[in-house]
Amino acid sequence: MDKKMFIQPAIRVSLIAALIIGLLILFGVTWWVAVLSVLVTIAIAAAVTVFVVKRQRKQFAERLKSFNIDPLAGRVNPADLKRMYNSGGQYQKDALTIYRAANNNCSEAEAHKFFKSLSVFNRAEQMKTMQQQMQSMQGKKGKGKGRGAFR
Numbered sequence: 024m025d026k027k028m029f030i031q032p033a034i035r036v037s038l039i040a041a042l043i044i045g046l047l048i049l050f051g052v053t054w055w056v057a058v059l060s061v062l063v064t065i066a067i068a069a070a071v072t073v074f075v076v077k078r079q080r081k082q083f084a085e086r087l088k089s090f091n092i093d094p095l096a097g098r099v100n101p102a103d104l105k106r107m108y109n110s111g112g113q114y115q116k117d118a119l120t121i122y123r124a125a126n127n128n129c130s131e132a133e134a135h136k137f138f139k140s141l142s143v144f145n146r147a148e149q150m151k152t153m154q155q156q157m158q159s160m161q162g163k164k165g166k167g168k169g170r171g172a173f174r
Contacts, residue, residue: 090103109138
């Protein structure tokens with residue numbers, strides 16, 4: 024993991040804690056009560072953050088399991104991912120998250136484009152345009168003086 028991910032928030036928390044301690048001391052609170060109250064507040068905030076992150080991960084794993092995706096194995100069937108994307112809502116966001124993580128954090132537009140290319144309706148449109156192109160190519164082939172390329 025990137026060290027900046029932990030260092031920068033720690034620096035921010037330290038600066039905010041020092042500011043709060045300074046304000047509490049200015050208002051007449053003894054220094055040890057100010058330090059203790061800030062430490063307790065930081066501990067409570069950290070505990071709440073850990074609880075929320077664990078809960079979100081558990082919910083994410085449950086949503087994956089409902090589409091036969093095993094988050095521990097790390098293997099994803101593209102058909103299951105497609106079903107998940109087409110379900111919409113939070114499932115669609117989760118499918119995009121999985122696709123982006125598998126493809127080196129590609130852009131969200133690229134992920135949407137990938138899933139749109141898998142769509143049955145998009146394939147029908149692609150087939151229709153290909154048939155039109157083939158017909159236009161055949162139409163051009165028949166025109167001319169009626170002679171072939173070789174005589």
